[in-house]
Structure formats: structure tokens, C-alpha cells
Amino acid sequence: MDLQLRGLSAVVTGGSAGIGKEIVRTLAGEGCNVHFCARGRERIATTLAELRGLPGTVEGESVDVADPEAVTRWLAAVGRFDILVANVSALADDWRTTLRVDLEGTVHVTETAIPVLQGSAHAAITFIGSKTASYEAPHSPSYGASKAAMAHYMKSLSSRLLPTVRVNVVSPGDILFDGGYWDGVRRRDPAGFARTVQRNRMGRFGAPDEVARVVAFISSPAAAFVSGANWYVDGGSVAQVQF
């Protein structure tokens, strides 16, 4: 299947590690020209070196999504683009940080991108949510609540922006990669890590590229009739029916 991403441009927040980096790699692998941001310059440089030579170009900038002026300046410098993937979370368990980074950061980058996206014939916004939006989350209520709010915002945006801009959420389950959240749990709490594997119906963690391929598809013209949807990439671990 041709995703028809060749020659399109995408903006990805949080593209120097984990799921975001795989999204950048997958989109550029399909011939999409990608601009990503992150805060740390060293990992941006490493990522740019690692992703050199893909069919699409990759550019990275040091921008904190919690700094609205910096985000506005960055998007103005990028110019025209077709796809926005809002991937950053503070992965924090306090309300202030989570609301500022996960929610206000996502809303600002999205509302700033919308006028640009409305000029594209293939416009798509994809938020990276979490299966945690559908569970109780006693240890990180702000994280689950912000991801649930993001899914609600997606639904309202889809209705507001169609037929010009499609809007969806991709909600990962437990995703393992070196240096990531679950890698830390594996080292700090091997028993808790083992319980998480046992709870998963596939008996394993997901990998970032398994999320990235779904993001690339849902953000691409190949998914032209998909909007207002929340796609779970969680190995079947959310048990309830998603209405």
C-alpha cells in the first residue's frame, strides 16, 4: 500500500527519543519531509545524524512545547506543512506540569498549526494519547486525565475542522525502549515490570515502531476517510468497548 506521504511535510513534537523518534523515522522513510522539536540539543544532533539519508528530509530544532512564543516562532520558520503529530508529554505525576506541558502545550501547537494545515489538501492532526486515558490511574491521575481531555479535544476539533483537516488520536499501551519509562521500571522494580508483562494479553511490551506505523498510516492520505477516532496500539490490553 502506498501511504502517499512522498513530498508532504510533517511537524512532530518530541522527536529525539522513543515513540516520537520512530514517528520521525517512519514518516521520513515514506518520503515525507519532517521537522521535529525537542529540548536537548545533544539528542537532536544524534537523531539528525541517525536519520540522515532517508527518502524524506529531517530537520530538528530545540523548542520547549511549554514555551508558547518559541513554538509560534518555530512553526513560522517551518512554513507550510501538511501533518502535525503532537507527541510530547511531560510524563509527570503533578497537575501543574501535566496541564502546562501535555494539555496547554498540545493545544497551543495545534491551534497555531491549524491555519497552516487548512491550506493543505492532505491535512491531518494526530495526537499521541495513552491507554491510561481509559483506566483509573491512582499514581498519576493528572496524566490519565490530560490524555482523556486530549481525546475529547480531538473529537471536538474533528467536528470543527472537517472536511479540511482530519484529527485523530493514537493511544499506545506499554511501550519498551532503551532509556524510556519502562526501561527505568525494569531496572528500578523488576517485579513490577514482570507483573506488567504478565498483565498484557500478548505477554510482551510494544515497540516504538509498532506505534509509529499506525501514526504514519492514520496521518497519511491513505487514511483519508478516518477522523475523530482514537486508535489503541496496546496489545489488546484495554478491555472495555470504546464508544
Ligand SMILES: NC(=O)c1ccc[n+]([C@@H]2O[C@H](COP(=O)([O-])OP(=O)(O)OC[C@H]3O[C@@H](n4cnc5c(N)ncnc54)[C@H](OP(=O)(O)O)[C@@H]3O)[C@@H](O)[C@H]2O)c1
Ligand atoms: N512509553 C510508553 O510506554 C507510552 C505509553 C503510552 C503513551 N505514551 C505517550 O507517547 C508519547 C511519547 O512518549 P515516550 O515514552 O516516547 O517519551 P520520551 O521517551 O520521554 O521522549 C519524549 C520526547 O519528547 C521530548 N520532550 C519532552 N518534553 C518536551 C518539551 N517540553 N518540549 C519539547 N520536547 C520535549 C524529549 O526530548 P527532550 O527531553 O530533550 O526535550 C523526547 O524527544 C507521550 O505522549 C506519552 O504520553 C508513551
